[in-house]
Amino acid sequence: MNDTILYGFDYILYYYYYYYNVFIGYPLVVKISIFIILVSILISFILFIGILILYMGKIRERKILHYLKVTYRDKVKTIAVDPAVHSVEDIIVSLNYDRKKPLGVKQKRLLTRLLALFKVELSDRLNRTNYHNIILAFDLIPFFEREIQFARPRYRMRMLMWIRYLEESVSSVVLTPQLYNRNSQIRKAAQATFMWDSSADPFRFFDNADFDSNFRPWDKIDIHNIFENRLRWNKNIPNVTQWIRAPKNEIIKPLFACEIRYWHKKDECPYLLDTFFETNDMNLRCEIAKTLGYMKYVEAEQKLTCSYTAQPEKVKQAIILSVTMMQSGLSVSFLCSAYFDAVDISTKMAALEGLFDYGIQGRHEFESLELRANISDVILFEHIKNPIINQQKREIA
Amino acid sequence: MKNFIFDFYGYFVFFYSLLLIVIHTLCMVASFIAQRREKIFFSIPYIKKLLTDSPYTPGISIVVPAFNEENSVIANVKSMLCVDYPKYEVIIVNDGSTDSTLDKLISSFDLVEVPFAYRELLKSAPVKRILKSRRKEYSILTVVDKENGGTKADASNAGINVAQYPYFVDTDVDCFIEPNALYRLIWPVLSNHKKVIAVSAAMMISQGSRIVDGRMQYERVPHSLYPLFQELEYMRSYLVGKMGWASINAISNVSGGFGFFDREIVIAVGGYDSNSFAEDMDLTIRMVKYMRELDIPYKIPQIPETCCWTEAPSNLALLGRQRTRWARGLIQWLFVHHKVILNPRYRQVGILLMPYMLLFEFLAPFVEVGGVGVFIWLILTNSVNWTTVWVIFLMIYIFCLFQSTVICFFSYFVGSTYRRYVFAREGYILLVIAAMLEPFLYHPFITFFSLKGFFSYFTKRNFKWVNMSHKGFEGGEENKSVFVPAENATVSVTMQKRRVNDED
Numbered sequence: 009m010n011d012t013i014l015y016g017f018d019y020i021l022y023y024y025y026y027y028y029n030v031f032i033g034y035p036l037v038v039k040i041s042i043f044i045i046l047v048s049i050l051i052s053f054i055l056f057i058g059i060l061i062l063y064m065g066k067i068r069e070r071k072i073l074h075y076l077k078v079t080y081r082d083k084v085k086t087i088a089v090d091p092a093v094h095s096v097e098d099i100i101v102s103l104n105y106d107r108k109k110p111l112g113v114k115q116k117r118l119l120t121r122l123l124a125l126f127k128v129e130l131s132d133r134l135n136r137t138n139y140h141n142i143i144l145a146f147d148l149i150p151f152f153e154r155e156i157q158f159a160r161p162r163y164r165m166r167m168l169m170w171i172r173y174l175e176e177s178v179s180s181v182v183l184t185p186q187l188y189n190r191n192s193q194i195r196k197a198a199q200a201t202f203m204w205d206s207s208a209d210p211f212r213f214f215d216n217a218d219f220d221s222n223f224r225p226w227d228k229i230d231i232h233n234i235f236e237n238r239l240r241w242n243k244n245i246p247n248v249t250q251w252i253r254a255p256k257n258e259i260i261k262p263l264f265a266c267e268i269r270y271w272h273k274k275d276e277c278p279y280l281l282d283t284f285f286e287t288n289d290m291n292l293r294c295e296i297a298k299t300l301g302y303m304k305y306v307e308a309e310q311k312l313t314c315s316y317t318a319q320p321e322k323v324k325q326a327i328i329l330s331v332t333m334m335q336s337g338l339s340v341s342f343l344c345s346a347y348f349d350a351v352d353i354s355t356k357m358a359a360l361e362g363l364f365d366y367g368i369q370g371r372h373e374f375e376s377l378e379l380r381a382n383i384s385d386v387i388l389f390e391h392i393k394n395p396i397i398n399q400q401k402r403e404i405a
Numbered sequence: 406m407k408n409f410i411f412d413f414y415g416y417f418v419f420f421y422s423l424l425l426i427v428i429h430t431l432c433m434v435a436s437f438i439a440q441r442r443e444k445i446f447f448s449i450p451y452i453k454k455l456l457t458d459s460p461y462t463p464g465i466s467i468v469v470p471a472f473n474e475e476n477s478v479i480a481n482v483k484s485m486l487c488v489d490y491p492k493y494e495v496i497i498v499n500d501g502s503t504d505s506t507l508d509k510l511i512s513s514f515d516l517v518e519v520p521f522a523y524r525e526l527l528k529s530a531p532v533k534r535i536l537k538s539r540r541k542e543y544s545i546l547t548v549v550d551k552e553n554g555g556t557k558a559d560a561s562n563a564g565i566n567v568a569q570y571p572y573f574v575d576t577d578v579d580c581f582i583e584p585n586a587l588y589r590l591i592w593p594v595l596s597n598h599k600k601v602i603a604v605s606a607a608m609m610i611s612q613g614s615r616i617v618d619g620r621m622q623y624e625r626v627p628h629s630l631y632p633l634f635q636e637l638e639y640m641r642s643y644l645v646g647k648m649g650w651a652s653i654n655a656i657s658n659v660s661g662g663f664g665f666f667d668r669e670i671v672i673a674v675g676g677y678d679s680n681s682f683a684e685d686m687d688l689t690i691r692m693v694k695y696m697r698e699l700d701i702p703y704k705i706p707q708i709p710e711t712c713c714w715t716e717a718p719s720n721l722a723l724l725g726r727q728r729t730r731w732a733r734g735l736i737q738w739l740f741v742h743h744k745v746i747l748n749p750r751y752r753q754v755g756i757l758l759m760p761y762m763l764l765f766e767f768l769a770p771f772v773e774v775g776g777v778g779v780f781i782w783l784i785l786t787n788s789v790n791w792t793t794v795w796v797i798f799l800m801i802y803i804f805c806l807f808q809s810t811v812i813c814f815f816s817y818f819v820g821s822t823y824r825r826y827v828f829a830r831e832g833y834i835l836l837v838i839a840a841m842l843e844p845f846l847y848h849p850f851i852t853f854f855s856l857k858g859f860f861s862y863f864t865k866r867n868f869k870w871v872n873m874s875h876k877g878f879e880g881g882e883e884n885k886s887v888f889v890p891a892e893n894a895t896v897s898v899t900m901q902k903r904r905v906n907d908e909d
Contacts, residue, residue: 266460396537
């Protein structure tokens with residue numbers, strides 16, 4: 009017998025062909041079963057390794073966080089709440105931060121998170137200048153820019169959010185490529201960050217077809233926050249009337265009518281009134297009516313009440329609310345007739361609520377109507393009068 | 406002929422299992438992709454900050470039917486009042502309780518009857534009165550006292566009638582809602598271009614967890630047998646099944662235990678059906694049909710993070726009762742909505758989901774029992790090919806274990822607090838052990854209860870709704886969830902004997 013001794017790769021190859029031939033000889037059912045068993049075991053093993061890696065990563069993260077807390081927390085907090093302004097250089101010295109040996113990417117990510125946490129904790133006592141200087145002392149702005157440009161989508165997205173959360177800003181040059189990112193979520197976040205701070209035609213996206221077609225309810229909240237922030241930092245917000253009629257998206261039109269209301273742009277009321285009669289969008293009409301009422305544009309009162317009967321129920325309720333907010337004293341009879349003519353119980357209640365809140369005159373009429381009310385309507389009067397039910401309503405308003 | 410039948414059955418069962426494995430694998434892949442995407446774009450602090458300050462924040466009503474829940478109602482309502490969201494209300498519907506549920510609510514929250522203009526938009530048993538609290542801190546609480554309607558659906562409908570916000574969460578009194586749950590639920594609604602008509606959220610078993618001051622202090626895997634198996638089942642269902650189906654927008658069920666709905670659509674489809682044994686499944690499919698028939702693009706997403714903890718049936722009798730009802734609900738659901746099956750008008754729901762439910766949810770117990778029967782017959786006739794049998798059994802068993810590894814990974818990946826105990830007794834190790842035992846100690850019972858449910862449906866046995874009385878977040882033992890009330894931070898150990906109501 010001349011036995012061949014196998015070494016190294018030949019050995020593996022031999023067993024590979026051996027098991028391959030055994031496997032080939034099995035019936036189909038057994039072949040499939042063995043295949044599934046092997047794949048399941050292999051993937052389970054990979055997942056186990058995955059959990060282990062995630063676990064180790066978490067431990068490492070916890071260690072870094074602990075290090076950052078121990079080293080910087082107290083000092084950062086003291087500086088952040090100090091009413092006296094600390095310069096960047098002073099802060100570097102106080103924190104004992106060596107800029108020649110800066111923190112790593114992971115450490116800076118966690119530091120950003122930690123600073124955001126401090127911002128929430130210290131909210132009222134925070135000295136904005138010192139807080140900004142702390143961020144400069146840690147050299148975080150270049151880090152933010154680097155993350156936005158080169159990090160993975162997850163971190164890129166997070167950073168775009170953190171910047172607004174920390175009320176910081178980055179160079180427009182860094183943001184520009186992201187404004188046209190393929191990923192719509194990143195694109196939107198970048199556009200929001202750009203609008204939030206930039207002065208170079210920041211609201212140009214409102215004219216894009218993409219803005220219209222990809223608009224989400226969340227964008228409403230985002231845009232309101234952007235306007236709010238710009239006003240807080242003494243930056244202008246645009247005249248939004250230009251975008252009221254143009255978009256096709258049903259959420260956008262009422263949004264701009266609402267924004268006019270929140271920012272008290274009373275000059276735009278005549279335009280809104282014209283739009284009220286020209287648009288077919290019911291939601292837009294509702295919001296315009298409320299806006300006109302909120303801004304006490306009494307010139308619109310008669311026109312709105314005259315158009316009342318031709319409107320759908322939802323718009324009718326908005327007109328009642330609008331007239332109530334105007335408090336001109338001229339609409340008691342309108343509210344009474346709205347109550348008598350209402351076919352929808354919500355409209356009826358809106359008319360009664362309007363009367364109840366319409367000064368002494370309205371309250372007097374409300375009481376007299378209550379005395380004459382039929383049995384099914386008595387509960388409506390009681391509902392509106394009840395202070396406990398109203399308490400929640402007032403809180404909601 | 407006999408051999409042919411057995412061969413045919415053998416191959417049928419094999420390829421049936423194979424198809425199921427393929428579907429589950431696809432669900433796992435789809436779920437993983439969806440979870441990664443969710444992880445990228447969801448940031449709680451940022452969302453919280455914007456929603457807290459915004460006038461556009463949509464309000465949410467939490468509707469909670471309660472029937473004879475005197476043991477748990479106060480602690481649970483308090484935990485619901487601790488939820489973190491700027492605009493929400495809690496509506497407790499006392500469904501004609503015969504115990505002191507209502508009295509306890511009245512005394513604890515200083516409730517008084519108010520002249521509420523109740524509008525019956527959805528059908529329910531008559532409402533006797535509506536109560537609100539005189540205390541400002543409970544102004545978001547409304548209690549609806551109604552006559553017993555016999556079903557949870559009836560009570561939920563009454564709650565929806567009173568709700569004043571555009572969205573509502575339907576849940577149970579035995580549920581603890583995670584404080585950030587409403588932010589998680591509203592995010593898919595706000596971040597989608599399509600109309601989100603409902604959101605399904607992951608639920609976990611509360612036995613084993615500890616809740617202090619309305620907040621979850623720690624969540625641990627239940628240590629008792631049946632809740633542990635149910636935990637595994639819930640995780641598999643939410644993290645793999647529903648996440649997978651949701652990725653093609655074909656979710657079968659937004660759970661009545663904790664489901665988020667668009668109130669307007671729910672009212673348009675007539676609310677919950679009191680005659681249905683699976684009222685949540687029935688409502689979901691009716692909402693889908695409504696949207697498809699009106700050709701309105703819609704979405705029903707699934708959230709992988711745990712938003713709610715619920716008390717699971719802790720013994721076989723209660724579990725059996727629950728599963729029998731679910732089985733009856735499933736078959737009733739398939740009968741009522743049989744026109745959706747393979748109907749291209751309902752797209753993925755008609756073409757994929759409904760046939761799946763029919764083949765793999767309804768038929769599975771029959772196939773399993775048939776398989777056992779054939780196997781026994783083959784043993785008796787000494788015609789078993791043992792090598793093949795072992796390989797096939799091993800394949801099924803290994804795949805079950807593989808699925809459990811996947812859910813542990815997913816759970817860790819989405820950031821479940823079990824990951825604190827990753828290698829401890831309280832964490833995933835227990836779940837893996839449960840997964841090893843499940844096919845022998847749990848699954849046969851579930852199959853039996855399903856068949857029992859089908860049988861009782863076909864034989865039209867009288868079926869009454871019963872109260873699954875709960876212990877609530879009380880007790881101090883390891884296998885019970887613990888609730889420590891806000892004003893009294895000591896653990897109250899009141900082991901109430903569970904009352905088991907007869908089914909028939």
